[in-house]
Every structure is written in C-alpha cells, then in structure tokens.
Amino acid sequence: MTQRKLIYLPLVLLPIWVAFYWFLQPGVDSLVDRVLVLPAGSTWTEALRFFLFETPKVLLLLILVVFGVGVVRTYFAPERTRMILGHRSLLAGNTLASMLGIVTPFCSCSAVPFFIGFVEAGVPLGVTFSFLIAAPMINEVAVVLLFGLFGWKTALIYVVTGLTIAIVSGYIIGRLRLERYVQPWVYEVNYATGTVEAPLSWSERIQSGMSAVVEIVGKVWPYLLAGIAVGAGIHGWVPQDFMAGIMGKSSWWSVPLAVAMGIPLYSNAAGIIPIVQVLLEKGASLGTVLAFMMAVIGLSLPETIILRKVLRLPLIFTFVGVVAVGIMIVGYVFNWLF
Amino acid sequence: MNIKILGSSCANCKTMYARVEEALRDLAIGATLEKVEDIQRIISYGIMATPGLVIDEKVISQGRVQTVSKLKEILLESNNAHSG
Known part of the structure; x- marks a missing residue:
C-alpha cells in the first residue's frame, strides 16, 4: 500500500x-444460547457469556482509543x-502541565531527560512536577480499562482526581521553593536546543x-484477558466480603x-486491572482501590530512583510525600462519598 | 556513517536498537551503531524523550520507536548524503 492511501x-x-461493536452483544448471545445451547442462567454459562462479550468489547475500545491518542500525540x-x-x-x-502530561508521549524511563529539558527551558520546578505526576498516572490504557470494566463514572473520577492531584501537588512543590535541592549539575549541563523535527x-x-x-x-492483552477472566470466574469461589475487613471503608x-x-x-x-477487579469484587471500597491503583501507577520506586540523579533527597521525599498525601485524600473522599 | 541510539535501558530503546540493526543488515550498509546510555551524554544532544536516534551527530528523531521500513528510508537518505 502506498503512503498516500494510508489516509x-x-x-x-x-x-x-x-x-x-454494535453486533457484539446479540452475536455473543446467539453463540451461547443457539449455537452452543448452554443452560441459560447457570453460573458457568453466565461466566462464559461475560468473558466472550467483555474481551472483544474492551479490546475494541482499547484499539480505537490507543489509535486516537497515538495520532493526537504526534501533535505534541x-x-x-x-x-x-x-x-x-x-x-x-x-494546570496546563498536567493536561499536557496526558497527551505528550512519555515513558517513565525518560523522566530525567524530560526534567532537565524542562528546567533548562525555564519551566518552573512546580510546573515540571505537575507534568511528571500526570504523565504516567493518567494514561489512555488505564482510562479505557476503567471505562470498559467499571463504567464511565469510574473512568471520569480517575481522570479528574488524577489531574487534581497533579495540579495541587505541583503547586505545593512550587510554593515550597525547593530549587536548591535540584542537583547542581542540572543547571550547568550543556543542553543543546532547537532539535525541532x-x-x-x-x-x-x-x-x-x-x-x-x-x-x-500487543503488550497489554494478556493482562486484559487475565482481568476479565478473573472478573468472570471469581463470582462463585471467594466469599463476597473477603476483602471488606481489610480494605472496606x-x-x-x-x-x-x-x-x-x-x-x-x-x-x-493493564497489569493492575486484574487486581483492582478482584479487590472491588470482594468488598474493598472504591476509594481504597482507587488509591492503590494511583499509588502503583503514579508513584513508582524505579522512577524515584531514576530521579535521584537530578534531585537531592529532601526534594524526592517531598515529591513522594505530597503525592502520597494527595492520593490518600482522594481515597478518603471517595470512601466517604460512596 | 555513525548511528547512535540514545536511552538508558528502557524497553523502547532496546526495540529501537534491534530495529536499526535489522534495517542496517537488510540494506547492507556499513555503519557503526552505538548505544548511548549515559544520561549527561544523552542530554547533550538536547533530546527529552528516549529513544533518540542520532545519525552523524544529528538528531533525527526522539521519543518514537520507528518502524523498520521507516528506518530503512532514513538510513538510505543519510547514507546518500554521507557518500555524496
């Protein structure tokens, strides 16, 4: 195919x-009820129906959104x-940095070059942090999976609270004036500019x-299958309120x-979704699960260790502390609301 | 021709390196391929997103894992410029 036809x-x-997408539900229903002729209403049938419907549904959503975001990212x-x-x-x-964090292509392994690039261009420290917090935490895969498996409200809550944490944490770090805890070599490095593609x-x-x-x-589908299989299979086996004692409100x-x-x-x-699925199903409360998910994706030990190259310890601890407190507040607010 | 892949041991950087290797092999172009993992050196090229692709000290792309066919295009072009 020629390049032009790709459009x-x-x-x-x-x-x-x-x-x-449109014919998925009737298609799965007629496969289960007419072709396989399984007893309607039995636990096994419904588990199979759930799995056969949810897997392609979430995959379809994922493909569409990842494609869209992939195209949008070429502009940022x-x-x-x-x-x-x-x-x-x-x-x-x-605020701007947190939102750009969502659409700018970012992987946590390039946190350091991003940090230096921003500082060299005169982006304030707090604004830089807003970007570094939002970029990994709010990503299209998390949002699609939350939407597909738990509904649009959960997905929206995740995006809005994630943005709020990034904005407020970055603002606080900015107000604390911690510039002296940036490793001095960052300001001395000879940073070439003008590599505009x-x-x-x-x-x-x-x-x-x-x-x-x-x-x-290609990377995410095994986790996705695991998550949906867990969701389909778990109903009968583990007691419903198993987690309620430990992670309930x-x-x-x-x-x-x-x-x-x-x-x-x-x-x-994607890897966290099966766990989230189990926790919610077994009586853990939404706020607690949300907090867990944000802490896993947004605050990671490897990224913190990488950032050690450009930040001195007091700033690292402030960063982790402020974000962790933000996540906890979100967790408590949601446990209280729902 | 000298090619550098900038990026410290992330999955995307390894993929990029492997793809450049493949493209070079397919095209049978002689070039030195180098991995740059030192953060200060990476930054000295002015890139933020890894992997970065540098050919003859010129930044070609950053933050994107190119396809093998696109890489072949880029490499051929640079190779012509190099010899011509």
Missing part, C-alpha cells in the same frame, strides 16, 4: 469497528510542550497511531495501607 484506511476500518512533541510551558506562572502553569504528514500520523496500537495492545487505615503497598509495586496500568 483512507481509518475511513474503511471505522465502519467495520462500529459494526463489530516534547519540544513543543516544553515551549508552551516555559516561564508559566504557577497554578495556570500547573520536520512536521509530519497525515499518513505519518496515521502510521504513528497504528504502531501505537500494535505496540500497546470501615477500617480507617485501609487507605494509607493501600498507598504504602502501592508505591514499591510497579506495574503498567
């Missing part, structure tokens, strides 16, 4: 996607994000979206415990 590919694939090269954020005032800068053509953007799908969906210490357990654990958003 029309989404136009062809999108109706196929919609048709698939790191250089551009940095230019937008240079010399911004606090709060407005924090040539603008991409449409077919290159679409190419980029497609390789995002291949890469991300009655125990005040469940939220700090969830955050403390989450920080050393490091996983991608």
